[in-house]
Amino acid sequence: MSEPRVRRAEIAIEQSHVDRVYARLAELRSQAEAMRSKGYEIGHGAQREAVFEQASMLFERDMMVYHANQTLASLDAEYEGLVFGRLDHTSRETVYVGRLGIRDADFDNLVTDWRAPAAAAFYQATAEDPMDVVRRRVIRCSGQTVLDVDDDVLIPEGVPDDMRVVGEGALMAALGRARGEKMRDIVATIQKEQDEVIRAPWRGVTEITGGPGTGKTAVALHRAAYLLYRHRRQLGGAGVLVIGPSGVFTNYISRVLPSMGETNVELRALGQVLDGIEATRQDPARLAAIKGSLRMRKILLRALRDTPPDAPTEMRIVYRGEVLKLTAKELDRVRRKVHTQGGPPNRSRVRAAETLLAALADKAEEYARADGRTVDREELITDLGERLEFHRFLVVWWPVLYPAQVLRWLGDERRLAKASRQLLDSDEIALLAASMADRSRGWTVADIALLDELRVLLGPPPKRRRRQQVELEAEQERDSTATRGPQRPEHYDEYSHIVVDESQDLSPMQWRMVGRRGKYASWTVVGDPVQSSWPDPGEAAQARDQAFGPRTPRRRYTLRTNYRNSAEIFALAARVVAGHAEADDLPDAVRATGIEPQIRGLEPGTVEGAVQAAVKELLDAVEGTVGVICAMDRVPQVSGWLAAQADERLKVVGSLDSKGLEYDAVVLLEPSELIRESLTGRRVLYVALTRATQQLVVLASDDGWLPDGR
Numbered sequence: 256m257s258e259p260r261v262r263r264a265e266i267a268i269e270q271s272h273v274d275r276v277y278a279r280l281a282e283l284r285s286q287a288e289a290m291r292s293k294g295y296e297i298g299h300g301a302q303r304e305a306v307f308e309q310a311s312m313l314f315e316r317d318m319m320v321y322h323a324n325q326t327l328a329s330l331d332a333e334y335e336g337l338v339f340g341r342l343d344h345t346s347r348e349t350v351y352v353g354r355l356g357i358r359d360a361d362f363d364n365l366v367t368d369w370r371a372p373a374a375a376a377f378y379q380a381t382a383e384d385p386m387d388v389v390r391r392r393v394i395r396c397s398g399q400t401v402l403d404v405d406d407d408v409l410i411p412e413g414v415p416d417d418m419r420v421v422g423e424g425a426l427m428a429a430l431g432r433a434r435g436e437k438m439r440d441i442v443a444t445i446q447k448e449q450d451e452v453i454r455a456p457w458r459g460v461t462e463i464t465g466g467p468g469t470g471k472t473a474v475a476l477h478r479a480a481y482l483l484y485r486h487r488r489q490l491g492g493a494g495v496l497v498i499g500p501s502g503v504f505t506n507y508i509s510r511v512l513p514s515m516g517e518t519n520v521e522l523r524a525l526g527q528v529l530d531g532i533e534a535t536r537q538d539p540a541r542l543a544a545i546k547g548s549l550r551m552r553k554i555l556l557r558a559l560r561d562t563p564p565d566a567p568t569e570m571r572i573v574y575r576g577e578v579l580k581l582t583a584k585e586l587d588r589v590r591r592k593v594h595t596q597g598g599p600p601n602r603s604r605v606r607a608a609e610t611l612l613a614a615l616a617d618k619a620e621e622y623a624r625a626d627g628r629t630v631d632r633e634e635l636i637t638d639l640g641e642r643l644e645f646h647r648f649l650v651v652w653w654p655v656l657y658p659a660q661v662l663r664w665l666g667d668e669r670r671l672a673k674a675s676r677q678l679l680d681s682d683e684i685a686l687l688a689a690s691m692a693d694r695s696r697g698w699t700v701a702d703i704a705l706l707d708e709l710r711v712l713l714g715p716p717p718k719r720r721r722r723q724q725v726e727l728e729a730e731q732e733r734d735s736t737a738t739r740g741p742q743r744p745e746h747y748d749e750y751s752h753i754v755v756d757e758s759q760d761l762s763p764m765q766w767r768m769v770g771r772r773g774k775y776a777s778w779t780v781v782g783d784p785v786q787s788s789w790p791d792p793g794e795a796a797q798a799r800d801q802a803f804g805p806r807t808p809r810r811r812y813t814l815r816t817n818y819r820n821s822a823e824i825f826a827l828a829a830r831v832v833a834g835h836a837e838a839d840d841l842p843d844a845v846r847a848t849g850i851e852p853q854i855r856g857l858e859p860g861t862v863e864g865a866v867q868a869a870v871k872e873l874l875d876a877v878e879g880t881v882g883v884i885c886a887m888d889r890v891p892q893v894s895g896w897l898a899a900q901a902d903e904r905l906k907v908v909g910s911l912d913s914k915g916l917e918y919d920a921v922v923l924l925e926p927s928e929l930i931r932e933s934l935t936g937r938r939v940l941y942v943a944l945t946r947a948t949q950q951l952v953v954l955a956s957d958d959g960w961l962p963d964g965r
């Protein structure tokens with residue numbers, strides 16, 4: 256038979272299996288729906304029963320409805336193809352591999368879940384170690400239709416006469432395909448080195464390093480899905496948290512886990528870790544470096560111990576006809592005493608009251624001594640402690656404090672200077688105070704870690720005040736940022752597994768924030784030191800080690816193949832970062848396209864037109880997305896230039912927000928500006944240069960960004 260006829264025949268064989276799978280899926284769906292209705296019926300019946308029976312029935316109903324809903328959610332998830340692989344073993348047994356495991360009515364496997372041990376050979380078998388697999392087949396579907404098949408023969412001498420082999424290069428075909436707005440899963444083409452990381456043991460810390468495009472993010476997400484499948488009992492309850500650098504990024508990766516049937520993983524950007532607030536704005540590099548450094552912890556601690564701006568500066572209270580007066584200095588002494596006894600201020604109210612009463616008693620004794628009298632301290636303390644006026648004073652002098660409020664105090668330069676003695680210089684103080692004083696623009700991503708630190712340092716407000724806190728913070732955010740409904744209202748610390756992507760960029764304060772959520776967790780940590788935009792890696796490493804805990808075992812994997820960029824594009828990126836990375840840190844790009852990246856000079860006054868022309872050209876040249884990457888503060892201007900080019904495939908992003916993203920084609924505007932705006936200049940430029948899969952146009956008015964200016 257000719258090759259096209261063989262291919263058609265093989266596609267037809269796989270189509271008949273895929274049809275059986277979908278028919279069975281429809282049956283399972285209606286069973287799940289029936290179970291859900293039955294669950295609701297039990298609930299209705301229960302209303303008429305005795306209370307204890309009602310409770311157990313309601314529980315049963317909840318479980319049934321829960322399970323039915325879970326099943327329906329995973330059956331309904333959007334997939335590009337439920338069945339994507341097939342293994343033919345030497346024993347002639349065949350195993351179909353897919354996103355879910357499905358059995359027929361006789362309990363025989365129709366599809367094996369990709370995460371099950373029986374599917375491991377799909378990813379791990381090689382010609383050297385074929386694991387009894389004669390033929391590995393990738394099946395490409397659109398909806399329920401098989402479009403193509405692609406085979407690898409692992410034991411050529413084991414191919415039986417009636418087995419046909421079609422095509423080659425499922426991976427290359429997948430890499431060459433156009434990119435959409437959201438990342439796709441890679442279950443059908445996971446490579447062996449990646450599979451090893453995905454299936455690594457769940458305990459401890461698994462570190463994944465590798466250059467751009469090596470699949471670190473894809474691997475980390477598939478690992479989350481794998482771990483939940485294999486260790487749901489240990490990990491499912493407290494849940495899995497995935498932390499990404501930005502909301503744009505979490506949105507980009509949001510479809511990967513649902514497409515594998517996992518809907519219970521929480522994705523959060525660094526600006527969204529704190530419930531109720533969503534920060535998207537980035538600070539300029541110098542300011543971000545101050546806010547992210549460990550010095551801030553001490554500054555915050557000093558700030559919250561300072562006298563609140565509205566606190567009264569004097570106390571007067573009448574006891575037995577005599578005015579007892581505490582001056583500002585004396586009140587400060589009392590405040591210091593309460594703080595030095597430790598404990599978060601919101602939990603130290605009672606101690607504050609006791610210390611204040613003791614100071615009043617001291618004062619009364621001091622007056623009495625002068626007149627040769629004595630004072631009954633106990634009586635004084637009981638009497639004053641029960642007075643309404645005393646409590647009225649206490650609530651304003653030792654108010655319940657909220658993180659947002661204390662952080663705003665630092666907008667007062669004098670107060671900040673006091674809190675940052677010997678920690679910040681005067682320029683840094685001016686910069687930080689100006690940022691905290693500016694209420695018009697809401698919080699930045701770096702502020703979230705500070706708010707979280709304060710949350711812990713201040714301690715929880717009394718219960719009835721918590722609602723007020725949410726309202727206060729919401730009110731402060733209303734103008735500039737959107738509020739999110741709290742998903743996990745308390746118990747922040749209970750995630751069982753945390754995935755941190757782009758971990759090279761977490762500041763020490765962000766590591767503290769994330770570490771707080773993983774006190775008992777195992778970790779998957781993804782990063783590439785060469786792409787780092789954080790200026791003090793030593794301090795960040797220290798905070799990271801603390802987040803993991805001192806005795807947590809670690810294992811490290813390095814991925815070395817760049818699946819994203821064409822070899823031509825990556826060669827330019829590698830040249831630009833050469834002096835800032837060891838050759839061993841740079842991956843190999845596997846796919847050549849024959850299209851070199853273009854570098855076009857810009858003359859003054861031609862920038863807008865040049866951007867518009869390059870964008871138009873690239874939108875015509877590629878089928879998928881086109882990204883325009885520029886310096887962070889240029890984004891509004893460039894978006895304005897492209898407002899008329901209404902095309903959903905076009906996105907404008909600032910350099911820092913381009914982390915982790917990818918486009919079919921990229922226009923990179925003024926690379927020297929990217930270097931200047933960041934404290935780790937070339938590394939950020941390297942990130943921007945490695946976002947394109949097919950075509951790259953660099954528009955530059957100078958050559959300073961190229962090594963040797965060439």
Ligand SMILES: Nc1ncnc2c1ncn2[C@@H]1O[C@H](COP(=O)(O)OP(=O)(O)OP(=O)(O)O)[C@@H](O)[C@H]1O
Pocket residue numbers: 426429430439440441444445446449465466467468469470471472473474783818819914915916917945
């Ligand atoms: N085995 C694979 N099969 C198909 N596509 C793959 C495979 N591995 C990686 N890719 C693709 O390569 C691209 C890069 O992957 P990913 O974004 O995970 O890389 P990364 O290492 O996180 O990159 P960066 O550090 O630049 O953010 C994605 O489009 C991903 O789907």
